[in-house]
Amino acid sequence: MSYSLVPETAPFTPEQRAWLNGFLAGWIGLDAPGRAAQGLPTAAIEALGAIPPPAAEPGETFAWHDPNLTIVERLNLSEGKPFPRRLMAAMAQLDCGACGYVCQTYAEAIAGGAEKNLTLCSPGGKNTAKAIKQLIKDEGGGATGKGSNAATVGANGHTAQRDAAEGRGYGRTHPFLAPLVSTRNLNKPGSAKHTTHVVLSLAGSGLTYKVGDALGVYATNAPELVEEILAVTRLDAAGMVTGSDGAPMSLGDALRHRACLRTASEDLLHVLARTAATDEEREAIETAIVNESFDDFDVLDAVRMAAAPSMSPAAFFAALTPLAPRLYSIASSPAAHPGEVHLTVGRVAYEQNGRRRLGVASTMFSDRLQAGDVVGVFIHEATDFTIPTDPSAPMIMVGPGTGIAPFRAFLEERHASGAAGKNWLFFGDQCAATDFLYRDELEGLRQSGCLTRLDAAFSRDQAHKVYVQDRMLERGAELFKWLEEGAHFFVCGDATRMAADVDRGLHELVSRHGSMPADAAQDYVNRLKAQKRYVRDVY
Numbered sequence: 001m002s003y004s005l006v007p008e009t010a011p012f013t014p015e016q017r018a019w020l021n022g023f024l025a026g027w028i029g030l031d032a033p034g035r036a037a038q039g040l041p042t043a044a045i046e047a048l049g050a051i052p053p054p055a056a057e058p059g060e061t062f063a064w065h066d067p068n069l070t071i072v073e074r075l076n077l078s079e080g081k082p083f084p085r086r087l088m089a090a091m092a093q094l095d096c097g098a099c100g101y102v103c104q105t106y107a108e109a110i111a112g113g114a115e116k117n118l119t120l121c122s123p124g125g126k127n128t129a130k131a132i133k134q135l136i137k138d139e140g141g142g143a144t145g146k147g148s149n150a151a152t153v154g155a156n157g158h159t160a161q162r163d164a165a166e167g168r169g170y171g172r173t174h175p176f177l178a179p180l181v182s183t184r185n186l187n188k189p190g191s192a193k194h195t196t197h198v199v200l201s202l203a204g205s206g207l208t209y210k211v212g213d214a215l216g217v218y219a220t221n222a223p224e225l226v227e228e229i230l231a232v233t234r235l236d237a238a239g240m241v242t243g244s245d246g247a248p249m250s251l252g253d254a255l256r257h258r259a260c261l262r263t264a265s266e267d268l269l270h271v272l273a274r275t276a277a278t279d280e281e282r283e284a285i286e287t288a289i290v291n292e293s294f295d296d297f298d299v300l301d302a303v304r305m306a307a308a309p310s311m312s313p314a315a316f317f318a319a320l321t322p323l324a325p326r327l328y329s330i331a332s333s334p335a336a337h338p339g340e341v342h343l344t345v346g347r348v349a350y351e352q353n354g355r356r357r358l359g360v361a362s363t364m365f366s367d368r369l370q371a372g373d374v375v376g377v378f379i380h381e382a383t384d385f386t387i388p389t390d391p392s393a394p395m396i397m398v399g400p401g402t403g404i405a406p407f408r409a410f411l412e413e414r415h416a417s418g419a420a421g422k423n424w425l426f427f428g429d430q431c432a433a434t435d436f437l438y439r440d441e442l443e444g445l446r447q448s449g450c451l452t453r454l455d456a457a458f459s460r461d462q463a464h465k466v467y468v469q470d471r472m473l474e475r476g477a478e479l480f481k482w483l484e485e486g487a488h489f490f491v492c493g494d495a496t497r498m499a500a501d502v503d504r505g506l507h508e509l510v511s512r513h514g515s516m517p518a519d520a521a522q523d524y525v526n527r528l529k530a531q532k533r534y535v536r537d538v539y
Contacts (some may be wrong), residue, residue, distance in 0.1 A: 063078075086135055098123070117260075118136075171378050175325075175377055181199040181340065191431065197331070199341075211409040222364075235311075239314075255317070259322070327539075329409075331405035394487035396482055400468050427455075469502050490535055
């Protein structure tokens with residue numbers, strides 16, 4: 001039996017009308033007899049791919065698409081623009097791909113209903129998530145971000161079945177289960193850090209990559225965290241829920257493999273308020289919602305506000321956001337390591353709300369996986385972030401900490417191919433004795449002549465802090481000479497501090513050693529960007 005909830009006279013295309021009918025039917029429970037309304041039905045999901053993004057205005061430009069602007073400035077520049085464009089202005093404007101989209105397509109996916117997770121913009125963090133939520137409220141709740149575990153789709157609205165049908169093979173929605181070959185800690189004893197070198201096998205997958213690409217990783221949550229959440233909620237780990245692909249699974253498996261436990265969604269708070277055992281608990285949760293004081297909560301923090309709420313496993317799981325894949329810069333060249341892909345992963349651990357918090361993917365690699373275990377992965381292709389097509393072109397690479405990952409790959413590729421171009425690496429970390437990642441390899445590349453120059457900055461080896469941008473300025477005359485010779489300038493790492501400092505340093509040394517006023521130096525750097533000779537992989 002079919003239902004038509006959208007009048008034929010409504011100003012929609014047939015595809016849009018079909019999608020809206022499917023969405024509304026699923027929302028009120030008409031898509032299948034006896035099925036609870038938990039989100040988008042399958043028909044609606046399939047229709048999403050047919051809905052075109054907002055038509056671009058002739059000559060449309062995005063004045064807010066500049067990561068150097070504050071979020072307030074970006075939102076002000078987007079005032080009066082269509083809803084998807086205002087959502088785009090809330091993003092970090094890095095087009096880093098960490099969310100599985102670029103800023104424009106992530107915004108369009110939210111506005112069109114294809115993406116329900118509003119917290120995927122890692123560089124934008126809480127400010128972006130808050131701005132998106134407020135824009136949705138101002139729009140009248142057209143995109144709610146609700147029920148995202150009941151039915152989700154990947155980038156561009158594709159399902160795993162559609163990926164396979166269209167010959168995409170393994171991808172974001174259809175990951176390859178890559179066996180773990182080995183892991184090792186790159187830091188020496190006494191370091192305050194733990195950086196894991198990860199080797200995964202791609203044998204038999206047919207997956208290929210180029211240097212500069214990233215690897216998408218589907219991590220799993222720590223069993224201890226899952227067990228603690230189940231203990232607090234008193235929910236049965238064996239209780240059945242429905243995954244995004246429509247397949248039944250146990251709540252325990254869903255929490256470990258499918259749900260984001262790092263952040264508590266507003267949906268979860270509403271469910272907890274409705275099912276709280278006491279008025280006191282309900283009032284405390286509702287106050288947290290009104291005051292938006294749950295921003296630092298993870299799922300365990302949230303469920304602790306309502307001891308033993310009376311909810312079903314399905315209702316609990318449906319209120320959680322999906323566990324999104326993590327993107328890591330690939331640290332290997334396929335020419336040097338055929339059939340393998342390598343990563344450089346910094347272990348994340350910190351204190352918050354009186355509890356020890358652990359990074360999901362980073363601690364999976366450092367603490368939980370053993371050789372032979374499998375990890376769901378896919379290739380996320382880079383556009384301009386790769387070695388120059390001209391093998392004789394010089395390269396300058398700035399990659400402190402785990403930002404060294406793609407440059408290990410760049411150097412391996414150039415060494416394997418015998419490229420004649422000069423290569424200069426700026427690397428930085430805390431202490432030379434314990435944190436000089438890949439030191440032996442880099443020394444070998446320098447001795448072979450592949451690595452022409454290596455300048456390191458270790459912030460804690462002297463009384464005053466020294467960073468990569470300081471080394472750049474110290475070598476400014478030579479660096480500017482390389483740029484004048486046609487060098488490509490690459491940066492990888494933290495967007496908010498390191499990359500911004502490096503950018504300022506680049507402008508300063510161009511101005512100083514090019515004898516240019518500030519505006520001319522800005523034009524010079526802009527030309528480097530336009531020529532794809534200043535490219536960043538930042539997050």
